[in-house]
Amino acid sequence: MIKRLVSSYLLIGLLGFSQLAEAAISISIDRKPVRVNESFQLFFESEQTPDQDPDFSPLQKDFVILSSSQSHNISIINGEYRRSLKWTLLLMPKEVGEFIVxxxxxxxxxxxxxxxEVKSAGQNSTPADGDLIFELSADKATIPVQGQVVVKLRLLTNLNVSAYQMHDLEIDGVEVVVEPLGRTRQYQTQLGGKPFLVREKKFALFPQQSGQLKIKPVLAEIRLTSRAQTLFNPFPESGNLRRILSQGLTLEITSVSDTFDAPNWLPATSIRLVEKWQGDLNQIIVGEPVTRTISLVAQGLTAAQLPDLVVKDIAGVKQYPDKPLLQNQRTAMGIIGTREQKIALIPTAAGSFILPEIAVPWWNVDTQRQEVALIPSRTINVSPATFKVPVLLPNFDPFPVSAIDSLVLTKANTKTGSVWVWVSLFLAIGWMASIAVWWISRGRFTRSGPASTTATSTSLRKAKRRLNRACTDHNAREAMEALLEWARCFEPDRRFVRLSQIAQYFGEPLGQHIDSLNENLYSQSKIEWDGKDLWQACVSISSSQKERAGKDVDTRLQPLNP
Structure with missing residues (x-):
C-alpha cells in the first residue's frame, strides 16, 4: 500500500514537472495580407528544445509546402544568454479564404x-505581360501625424538577373522619419500564368507634420545575365542594364484628434504595459532591495516616441530608477518600440504600502478612439528587519551565604566528639575556599573588560581605515561593505546586515548619505560617487561617542575622601 502511494506521488510529481518543462512554441508570418498567387513564409520559434521534430503535414490541406528549414539563434541581451530554435516554412496558398493553421x-x-487570410491576386500598376514590374504601395492612405505607415517596394522579374538596385525614397510635402524594415525578402508569385521572382523591400514612415506626403517615383536598376550558366561556362557574363520607374504615391496626414486629451500623442495599433519583479513579493524585508521592471510596448511607434514612465513617490519606500533601455523590433508589419525601465525599491519601514497605478493614454489608429494602457495599483507588505543580538553573560550576584555567620560548632560527646569536630572543620575550610575562588574569579571577570575593549578597538581601527580608503577612492561597492564592518565594530551588540539598519540606528545625517550610496549602487546611470560626506558623518559619530564615553568615566569616579 505504501509503495503504491509513493509511486502515485512520484508519478504526479513527474507529470507536474513535465508540464512545467513544456516548450512554448510561437508562430508568426512574414507579411500580411497573403495573396493566392504568392508564396509566403511561416515561422515556428521556441526558446526551449521541443520534445520531438515537428509534424507539418496538417498544413498540406490548404497550403503547398515548397520548402522547410531549421536554424539556431544565440543572443545576449542585458547580460542574459538566450538560445532559440526556428523553423521556417515556404508556403503557397491553394485558394482564397480564411484558414486556421x-x-x-x-x-x-x-x-x-x-x-x-488569403486574398485574391492583387492588381498591378504595370501590365503583367512585361518581364519587369516595379511597384510602390502603402498599407494606409490616411495616417495620423507621427503615426506609422508601411511603404513597400516590389521588384518582380521572370528574367535571369545578376544584380539589381532599388534607389532610396524621395519624399516631399512634410518632414518624415524613415525606418527600414529589415532585409530585402524574396518569394515567388504568378501573374498572367507566368512565374515571377519577387524582391520586396519595406520601410516604416513616421510623418512629423500634417498635410500631404508625396513619394516620388522610385528608380530600380537591373543587370541581366546575357548567357546562362552551363557546365562549360560556370560564370555567366553580365548583360544589359535595365532601368524602370515605379508609380508615385500621395498620402494624407491628419492632425492630432480633437477628442484626445492626454499630454503625449501616441498613435499606434496597440500599446501595453508589462510589469515584472525580481525577488519574492511575499518576503519583502526592510532594507532589502527588490527590482521592478516596467516595459511600455507599442506596435506602430519607435522607442524614441514613447514617453518617460512616471512613477510616483511612496512614503516609506525609496525608489532608484535605472537609465531606460530603448529597443526597436523591426517586423514585416512595422516597428514595435519598447521602453524598459528598471527600478530598485528599498523599503525603509515595515508595514503595507500601496504602489500607485501607472496609466499611459494612447490613440488607437484602427478604432479611432482614445484608450489607456494600465498597470493597476498593488499593495506590498514589508516585514521588519531583525537584529541578531549575541547572548551576553549576565553580571550575577554571589551566592547568599548565611550559614557561615551562624555556623556553630557544638561539642560532640566523648565517643564521637573528635570525629565531628574534624568533619565540621573540614567543611568550614571547604566553604571558605569556595568563597575565595569565587572572589578571585569575579576579579578576573571584571579585569577581562579592558582586554576585550582593546581587541574591539583594534578591529574598529582597521574597519575605519578600510572605510576611509573606500570613501577616499570613491568606491561605492567597497564603501558599502566597509560601512557594514565599521558599524558592527562600533556597536558590537548589534549585528548589522543591511545599510538600512545602519541608517535607522544612527539617524541623520548618516542616513541621508546612505541614501546617496544606495542610489549609486542600484542605478545604471553611473555618476561618480563622492564618499567625502559619508566619511565625515562617520567621523562625527565616532567623535560624539568618545565625548560621551569621557563624560561617563568622569561620573563614575569616586571622591578620595568621602
Missing amino acids: PGVHFGKDQSKSFKI
Whole structure:
C-alpha cells in the first residue's frame, strides 16, 4: 500500500514537472495580407528544445509546402544568454479564404493555432505581360501625424538577373522619419500564368507634420545575365542594364484628434504595459532591495516616441530608477518600440504600502478612439528587519551565604566528639575556599573588560581605515561593505546586515548619505560617487561617542575622601 502511494506521488510529481518543462512554441508570418498567387513564409520559434521534430503535414490541406528549414539563434541581451530554435516554412496558398493553421505537434509539445487570410491576386500598376514590374504601395492612405505607415517596394522579374538596385525614397510635402524594415525578402508569385521572382523591400514612415506626403517615383536598376550558366561556362557574363520607374504615391496626414486629451500623442495599433519583479513579493524585508521592471510596448511607434514612465513617490519606500533601455523590433508589419525601465525599491519601514497605478493614454489608429494602457495599483507588505543580538553573560550576584555567620560548632560527646569536630572543620575550610575562588574569579571577570575593549578597538581601527580608503577612492561597492564592518565594530551588540539598519540606528545625517550610496549602487546611470560626506558623518559619530564615553568615566569616579 505504501509503495503504491509513493509511486502515485512520484508519478504526479513527474507529470507536474513535465508540464512545467513544456516548450512554448510561437508562430508568426512574414507579411500580411497573403495573396493566392504568392508564396509566403511561416515561422515556428521556441526558446526551449521541443520534445520531438515537428509534424507539418496538417498544413498540406490548404497550403503547398515548397520548402522547410531549421536554424539556431544565440543572443545576449542585458547580460542574459538566450538560445532559440526556428523553423521556417515556404508556403503557397491553394485558394482564397480564411484558414486556421492547426496546432503543429512537436512530440508532446504543440504550437497554438494561427489564422491566415488569403486574398485574391492583387492588381498591378504595370501590365503583367512585361518581364519587369516595379511597384510602390502603402498599407494606409490616411495616417495620423507621427503615426506609422508601411511603404513597400516590389521588384518582380521572370528574367535571369545578376544584380539589381532599388534607389532610396524621395519624399516631399512634410518632414518624415524613415525606418527600414529589415532585409530585402524574396518569394515567388504568378501573374498572367507566368512565374515571377519577387524582391520586396519595406520601410516604416513616421510623418512629423500634417498635410500631404508625396513619394516620388522610385528608380530600380537591373543587370541581366546575357548567357546562362552551363557546365562549360560556370560564370555567366553580365548583360544589359535595365532601368524602370515605379508609380508615385500621395498620402494624407491628419492632425492630432480633437477628442484626445492626454499630454503625449501616441498613435499606434496597440500599446501595453508589462510589469515584472525580481525577488519574492511575499518576503519583502526592510532594507532589502527588490527590482521592478516596467516595459511600455507599442506596435506602430519607435522607442524614441514613447514617453518617460512616471512613477510616483511612496512614503516609506525609496525608489532608484535605472537609465531606460530603448529597443526597436523591426517586423514585416512595422516597428514595435519598447521602453524598459528598471527600478530598485528599498523599503525603509515595515508595514503595507500601496504602489500607485501607472496609466499611459494612447490613440488607437484602427478604432479611432482614445484608450489607456494600465498597470493597476498593488499593495506590498514589508516585514521588519531583525537584529541578531549575541547572548551576553549576565553580571550575577554571589551566592547568599548565611550559614557561615551562624555556623556553630557544638561539642560532640566523648565517643564521637573528635570525629565531628574534624568533619565540621573540614567543611568550614571547604566553604571558605569556595568563597575565595569565587572572589578571585569575579576579579578576573571584571579585569577581562579592558582586554576585550582593546581587541574591539583594534578591529574598529582597521574597519575605519578600510572605510576611509573606500570613501577616499570613491568606491561605492567597497564603501558599502566597509560601512557594514565599521558599524558592527562600533556597536558590537548589534549585528548589522543591511545599510538600512545602519541608517535607522544612527539617524541623520548618516542616513541621508546612505541614501546617496544606495542610489549609486542600484542605478545604471553611473555618476561618480563622492564618499567625502559619508566619511565625515562617520567621523562625527565616532567623535560624539568618545565625548560621551569621557563624560561617563568622569561620573563614575569616586571622591578620595568621602
